[in-house]
Amino acid sequence: MTDKRVRILLAKLGDGFDEAMLKLAMVFREAGYEVIYTDAQVPEVIVLSAIHESVDHIGITTLSGANIEHFAKITELLAKEGASDIRVTAGGFLADEDIPRIKEMGVAEFFPIGTPLSKLVEWSKENIKPT
Numbered sequence: 586m587t588d589k590r591v592r593i594l595l596a597k598l599g600d601g602f603d604e605a606m607l608k609l610a611m612v613f614r615e616a617g618y619e620v621i622y623t624d625a626q627v628p629e630v631i632v633l634s635a636i637h638e639s640v641d642h643i644g645i646t647t648l649s650g651a652n653i654e655h656f657a658k659i660t661e662l663l664a665k666e667g668a669s670d671i672r673v674t675a676g677g678f679l680a681d682e683d684i685p686r687i688k689e690m691g692v693a694e695f696f697p698i699g700t701p702l703s704k705l706v707e708w709s710k711e712n713i714k715p716t
């Protein structure tokens with residue numbers, strides 16, 4: 586048994602919605618996670634930051650509708666670096682048809698705008714585990 590807190594890297598894709606990111610950082614911190622926040626919005630830098638920070642999970646927020654190929658790039662880069670055990674979760678705004686597509690790209694779950702925070706915390710406690 587270890588008391589190491591699960592580490593989550595939070596990053597944005599394709600927008601400047603930093604208030605949402607700060608709110609999510611507080612929610613995850615209050616739920617007991619150690620949160621690392623990067624302003625990086627490029628898949629390469631997000632993945633590099635995740636590896637350097639030895640995180641267990643990457644959380645991506647995208648409120649202005651990111652290019653979904655970025656999600657594929659993130660999961661591909663994690664695999665290339667031998668870090669596929671770092672899973673990726675995302676939330677925000679995406680076209681309905683893109684949500685199954687990003688899951689096929691390896692994103693564990695997507696939480697659309699307006700998802701109750703309690704649902705987010707409940708899912709995270711069940712699914713975000715130490716790597």
Ligand code: B12
Nearest residue numbers: 600601602603604605644645646649676677697698699700
């Ligand atoms: C505040 C706000 C702004 C502020 C942002 C301030 C700031 N510094 O952050 C300002 C006024 C600047 C702004 C600007 C714009 N905005 Co605005 N904005 C909003 C608003 C009202 C709230 C966003 C927010 O902070 N939400 C707080 C987060 C925590 O809540 P949430 O989004 O519901 O997130 C939930 C889930 O999605 C999930 N989640 C989200 N991310 C993640 C990540 C992880 C890892 C997990 C697990 C879960 C998760 O968790 C939350 C659970 O409750 C929304 C409308 C709305 N009610 O959502 C529009 C909205 C996001 N904005 C929108 C738009 C269009 C814009 C602009 C493009 C407008 C313009 N023409 O200029 C600009 C672009 C800004 C930019 N730089 O990219 C649209 C986006 C729709 C789209 N993509 O087409 C929205 C949806 C409004 C609308 N209905 O049209 N905006």
